[in-house]
Amino acid sequence: MxxxxxxxxxxxxxxxxxxxxxxVSSLLQPALWLAFFGIAMSSSFDTLMAGMPVPPGAHSVGYLTFMGAGIIAMTTLFTSLFGGIVILFDKNWGLMREILASPMNRNHIIFGIGLSGVTKSFIQAVIIMVFGILIGAAFFAGFSPVEIIVGVAGVLAFVGMFALGFLFLSAAIAISMESPEGLQGVTTLLTMPIFFASNALYPIDAFPEILKILSVYNPMTLLITGIRYFVIGPDFIALGKHYQYTQSDILTSYLGLMLFTAFMFGLAWWRFKKAVVT
Amino acid sequence: MPETQHNHREIIINVENLEHSYGNFKAVDGISFSVKKGEIFSFLGPNGAGKSTAINILITLLAKQKGDATVAGYDVTKDPQKVRESIGIVFQDITLDRDMTVWEILEFHGRLYNMPPEQRRKRIEELLDLVELGAKRNERTKNLSGGMKRRLEIARGLMTRPKVLFLDEPTIGLDPQTRMRMWDYIKGVNNEGTTIFLTTHYMDEADQLSDRISIIDQGKIVISGTSWELKNTLGRDLIYLETNDNNAAIRLLQDLPSVRDVKPKRKGFVLMVNEDGTKVLPVVIDVLRNAGIETLTINLKKPSMDDVFVFYTGKELRDEPSGKIPMRPGGR
Structure with missing residues (x-):
């Protein structure tokens, strides 16, 4: 078993x-975000930032590179939060009964859905990185081949853990819900604060205090910190802010994501154990 | 088949005082029955009688609240895993992924039950032969006809060579010819030793297939036995009459020694008689004529399972679903 x-x-x-x-749409969607939103925003921001002094020795990156990491995270968030919808369809179409009446442990449903969601997110993340570089994002700029491999692996490790957490959450919601509309409502409600109360598109330092606290502990921020560390580097300037990450910062972020994912697994496990589908 | 043949067989499903409520509503109200190994057992009842609730408890999809239930020797509450390994299920409504192929449906099921790959593949071929879907193996299920879908589901239910196969309304929505072919499959499967637990709305189906039948109504079992025994409880023959004074006619006829019971109908009434109806009929006509009651319509027939069902549940068969398969089971 x-x-x-x-x-x-x-x-x-x-x-x-x-x-x-x-x-096709799931592969195209992140590329389109990057192409339209990314290019539009970066041309404005980069003009605004053009006159700002860069401290000597610091490495300055354009907005496209900065928000490219955010787009990887956003795509992962969307894909994962909707990843559980297959459970809802299975439930409503009666297919879940075949699975629940089988001897297979219910945790395997959660893991199976998690694993396929992670696969999809990996594919999307790689597409965004490749496409980003093509349209001018400075991902892995100045990296040696070994550093690039480590960088990609690091991004996927962060994306995978984050995706798993939100897939578990999505599965938990889906098994508890009756209608796809309900699931859509709840996930849309969740995406908004998770996405905007994060460092995906802008630094969080200027946020009001409460929002800042929320943002610091937001799994989305933890993910983006990790991605930026692996695709840009530990020390860079973007939007006039100097970012410096130490290895322990990154480790802490990853542990935070693991904690989040473990908690979400607990939630999904509990919802599946209680689920009655007849 | 005569009852005595089964008495020596071991019991494979045993249910005692099973109760289940949804809020204040008792869907299943203390039912007891047993199914013997190798038989086809039918569970009949009108919509909402408690059939689906009982079946869902037996297949471990619904937690048991009160009473005892064992399947293949395992308690449904204490050993649900063992029960699941021992049974196959064909659900009331089609539960096939529309976008998977026939082969994938069976492969998925075999993997769910952790069958080793070689055994799985071999079994798929055997079953595709059995249900004559070999040519459709790479077809997505949405392109199959209703009968093919049902056959595929029966094949799926048999993948693991279950000890008991649960068939919940297996021929609902199928045309008469396809239904009869389905009966042949079911009989064939049963002949190979699989015990069949069948629920159905079709009385002819229960009559044709079952070794034994239980009828459930309002959460209680109202009668059990072979179809022959059930029909016999209504008497040897049924005489349907319409007269110009039904009440007077009933008063006169119910005291005849050959009349077991009288059941009023909308326009007339039915006499259940213990003796050969062709002999009773002239007597009935004499009695009515002597009392000056005019007979308008008369009909003599053998009791059918339809009659049994209507008699014991008090429900006409017309309040059934039209055959359109609902997305979710309507009656629990």
């Missing part, structure tokens, strides 16, 4: 590949 989650994973990936529109 230990590999039951691979069965759920297998089926979800069949669906992912088979629904061509879903596949």
């Amino acid at each position: 230990t590999l039951g989650f691979t069965t759920i994973y297998w089926r979800d990936m069949i669906r992912f590949v088979r629904f061509k529109t879903l596949l």
